[in-house]
Amino acid sequence: xxxxxxxxNRQPPFVVDAVTxxxxxxxxxxxxxxxxxxxxxxxSGEVLGILGPNGSGKSTLLKVLMRxxxxxxxxxxxxxxAHDAVSQxxxxxxxxxxxxxxxxxFPFTISEMVLMGRYPHHNRTWGPGWESSEDRAVAMQAxxxxxxxxxxxxxxxxxxxxxxxxxxxxxxxxxEPEILLLDEPTAFLDLHHQLEIARIIRRLNQERGLTxxxxxxxxxxxxxxxxxxxxxxxxxxxxxxxxxxVIAGESLERVYDCPVLVDRHPQSGQPRVTLPV
Amino acid sequence: xxxxxxxxxxxxxxxxxxxxxxxFLSGPEPASVAEGFRSAQAVATLSPIKWFxxxxxxxxxxxxxxxxxxxxxxxxxxxxxxxxLLAQGPFAESEIRNAPHYIILWQVRVPRVVLAFMVGGSLxxxxxxxxxxxxxxxxxxxxIGISSGxxxxxxxxxxxGIGLSILGLSVLPFYAFLGALLSLLIVxxxxxxxxxxxxxxxxxxxxxxxxxxxxxxxxxxxxxxPYKASGMYAWLMxxxxxxxxxxxxxxxxxxxxxxxxxxxxxxxxxxLTLGEEAARSLGVEVERVKRVLFAAAALLTGSxxxxxxxxxxxxxxxxxxxxxVFGADHRLLLIASGIVGGIFLMLADxxxxxxxxxxxxxxxxxxxxxxxPIFLYLLVRQRRRIVS
Numbered sequence: 001x002x003x004x005x006x007x008x009n010r011q012p013p014f015v016v017d018a019v020t021x022x023x024x025x026x027x028x029x030x031x032x033x034x035x036x037x038x039x040x041x042x043x044s045g046e047v048l049g050i051l052g053p054n055g056s057g058k059s060t061l062l063k064v065l066m067r068x069x070x071x072x073x074x075x076x077x078x079x080x081x082a083h084d085a086v087s088q089x090x091x092x093x094x095x096x097x098x099x100x101x102x103x104x105x106f107p108f109t110i111s112e113m114v115l116m117g118r119y120p121h122h123n124r125t126w127g128p129g130w131e132s133s134e135d136r137a138v139a140m141q142a143x144x145x146x147x148x149x150x151x152x153x154x155x156x157x158x159x160x161x162x163x164x165x166x167x168x169x170x171x172x173x174x175x176e177p178e179i180l181l182l183d184e185p186t187a188f189l190d191l192h193h194q195l196e197i198a199r200i201i202r203r204l205n206q207e208r209g210l211t212x213x214x215x216x217x218x219x220x221x222x223x224x225x226x227x228x229x230x231x232x233x234x235x236x237x238x239x240x241x242x243x244x245x246v247i248a249g250e251s252l253e254r255v256y257d258c259p260v261l262v263d264r265h266p267q268s269g270q271p272r273v274t275l276p277v
Numbered sequence: 278x279x280x281x282x283x284x285x286x287x288x289x290x291x292x293x294x295x296x297x298x299x300x301f302l303s304g305p306e307p308a309s310v311a312e313g314f315r316s317a318q319a320v321a322t323l324s325p326i327k328w329f330x331x332x333x334x335x336x337x338x339x340x341x342x343x344x345x346x347x348x349x350x351x352x353x354x355x356x357x358x359x360x361x362l363l364a365q366g367p368f369a370e371s372e373i374r375n376a377p378h379y380i381i382l383w384q385v386r387v388p389r390v391v392l393a394f395m396v397g398g399s400l401x402x403x404x405x406x407x408x409x410x411x412x413x414x415x416x417x418x419x420x421i422g423i424s425s426g427x428x429x430x431x432x433x434x435x436x437x438g439i440g441l442s443i444l445g446l447s448v449l450p451f452y453a454f455l456g457a458l459l460s461l462l463i464v465x466x467x468x469x470x471x472x473x474x475x476x477x478x479x480x481x482x483x484x485x486x487x488x489x490x491x492x493x494x495x496x497x498x499x500x501x502x503p504y505k506a507s508g509m510y511a512w513l514m515x516x517x518x519x520x521x522x523x524x525x526x527x528x529x530x531x532x533x534x535x536x537x538x539x540x541x542x543x544x545x546x547x548x549l550t551l552g553e554e555a556a557r558s559l560g561v562e563v564e565r566v567k568r569v570l571f572a573a574a575a576l577l578t579g580s581x582x583x584x585x586x587x588x589x590x591x592x593x594x595x596x597x598x599x600x601x602v603f604g605a606d607h608r609l610l611l612i613a614s615g616i617v618g619g620i621f622l623m624l625a626d627x628x629x630x631x632x633x634x635x636x637x638x639x640x641x642x643x644x645x646x647x648x649x650p651i652f653l654y655l656l657v658r659q660r661r662r663i664v665s
Contacts, residue, residue, distance in 0.1 A: 068554045092560030099555050105414050106550050106605040111322050116548055120560030129544040130325055175559070 011080030013179050013211045014042040014065055019074030021057075021064055029072055034060045036235040037074070042179075047205050047212040049222035051246070052232035053256050058215040059100070061232070062181050065213065066097045079178075092120035096172035100183040102164055104156045110167045111152040114139045117174030142173035146200065162193030169200065180204065182214040186221060194218075198225050219273045223247050224265065231255055247271035323606040331603055335616040342620045343394065346627045347386050351635045354378050367522075388520045392528070393626040393640070394619035396517065396585050397595075399532045399577045401618025402611050404592020405599075406539050409546040409607060410570055411468045413479055414597065415655060418578045419589030421479060422460050422486030427575075427582035428513060429490045430456020435509070436501045447583070450531060454579030460486055461575055480656075515588040515641020517626050528584050535577035536615055542566055542573075543607040550605070588641045590648020591618050597655065 019038045022029030034057045042048055050058045063069040064076060067083050076083040078091060096117070104113075118135040143149045146166040151159060156167065165185065172180060185201065186194040202225055204210045216222045222229055222243070229246040231239040233255045239246045249262045252273065265272045344363070348354045354362075362382045365373055373379055400418060407416040407423075418424045434452035467482035494513065498506045545566045548556040557563045581588070595618040596610060603613050622640070625647065629640040
């Protein structure tokens with residue numbers, strides 16, 4: 001992984017300015033938007049957690065950042081460049097996206113999957129695009145960082161959920177991004193693998209200075225591992241701030257429409273959420 | 278608002294949660310010695326050397342099959358004789374040119390076997406591309422209704438005699454192309470409207486499309502005169518009968534163009550198997566790639582159907598077999614499927630010509646009898662995998 005020099009006065013990774021997004025045709029999109037007038041700035045090197053109930057627009061916001069979805073109104077700026085002024089490949093060289101679930105019906109090997117992360121660096125739209133030795137070196141490093149080197153020859157269809165998720169994060173690292181977007185990275189994993197993925201994310205943030213934005217249903221995981229949290233309800237930002245500020249009984253009860261108990265994690269002292277009996 | 282909160286109080290909190298050193302994350306042991314050995318290869322991926330090696334070897338195999346298939350037919354020609362006559366070239370001296378075997382070989386069998394190779398190769402390449410595009414290993418231009426869309430387009434043109442040739446070139450492939458494009462767009466809508474992995478919705482949609490298009494074709498044929506109608510039936514069953522050299526050449530131009538476009542998009546196809554959102558996040562201009570792929574797939578299916586009718590299942594079983602042997606990377610898969618599909622249809626057509634000689638079985642019947650059961654087997658296995 002090549003080091004990027006920290007340039008002074010650089011623009012923030014993301015500036016989201018009054019974004020409104022809805023699915024479907026123009027009229028239906030405007031009548032029932034999934035994101036309503038959302039504005040936020042994401043700072044370099046932070047871990048931002050996006051929380052909210054089902055259908056609150058968490059994943060949609062993440063996909064707008066990746067330009068998988070294009071908002072009807074408002075602007076997204078990536079390091080000061082307007083989103084619609086750059087190519088998809090340019091975005092993919094700076095931002096990597098880890099989807100909630102990776103389904104693959106075809107027998108690709110883990111190595112092949114990770115090498116796909118080099119696609120935006122080939123910068124070509126025609127031809128086979130053979131990987132260079134540098135591409136291979138970057139992919140191998142990413143695999144070793146995520147502890148999946150020994151799985152290189154295994155088929156993606158034949159590994160466990162935790163191994164697949166690590167391989168997908170390795171693919172994201174192979175993009176050599178500055179920003180990592182994760183959509184519920186631990187949703188389908190057992191406790192052991194949840195902890196493993198959470199630690200990997202923190203390590204990437206601390207050792208490489210990767211800016212991380214993650215969507216999560218797991219309030220406690222977010223409280224534990226995020227610098228800043230953003231609480232969404234019905235497409236609007238309800239609260240934004242440190243876990244201390246956001247994980248508070250009152251606002252959670254209002255957003256999730258359900259009574260909650262908030263106490264402290266015995267080790268870290270971070271706020272912890274449990275449901276009443 | 279954009280302030281970064283400090284890491285203090287969290288970074289080193291929790292004595293039990295020591296951050297593992299890079300590269301030393303605990304991972305489970307390789308499942309078997311064989312797999313451990315395989316994964317010891319640095320990066321198990323496609324290289325240009327493997328690409329050239331495999332396509333070269335398959336190309337040689339295709340040539341051997343081509344020569345072998347030329348000998349079979351109502352009149353058997355020995356291998357030595359085939360080789361000698363082939364060596365004479367298509368424009369031999371007049372005394373050789375009038376020899377019966379020379380005429381059979383150059384005027385009947387060479388165009389036909391070449392046609393079989395091109396048609397089989399195109400169908401297999403289209404099948405592999407559609408499977409990636411629809412993220413469905415059971416997609417095939419025949420099964421999901423693209424071929425019958427093309428057939429409907431061609432049938433409309435034939436029965437109403439719409440501009441059958443421009444500058445001496447048949448425009449049938451153009452109408453078939455339009456029909457194929459229309460049904461491809463319908464099928465795609467069906468596939469995406471229920472998420473990316475509803476295998477059964479796609480197949481059911483294909484079955485119904487097939488039924489509708491077949492009904493329309495049959496309706497049109499009843500309007501036509503009986504002579505035209507019987508020709509239509511023979512064509513619909515899939516036949517490689519009686520092409521002449523100019524026909525084969527024109528078709529070769531369309532098909533080479535289509536296959537070249539598909540192969541040029543192989544890297545993007547690899548990423549599209551991850552789903553459109555993931556492909557986009559990896560830098561693929563998804564809408565542009567899809568338009569290019571739709572056009573190429575419709576061109577190939579339309580041209581093939583216009584010349585040789587409905588030949589099913591080649592696009593299904595060939596990519597499946599090739600994937601098992603050479604892996605899923607479309608840079609190799611497309612070209613290897615193309616060559617193996619050509620080999621498969623040359624053999625199937627040779628069977629069709631010789632089994633009940635001098636009577637010919639429509640080659641579409643042969644491929645359906647071979648491919649149908651394999652399709653059912655794959656469908657059942659797929660279902661088991663989903664259930665388990």
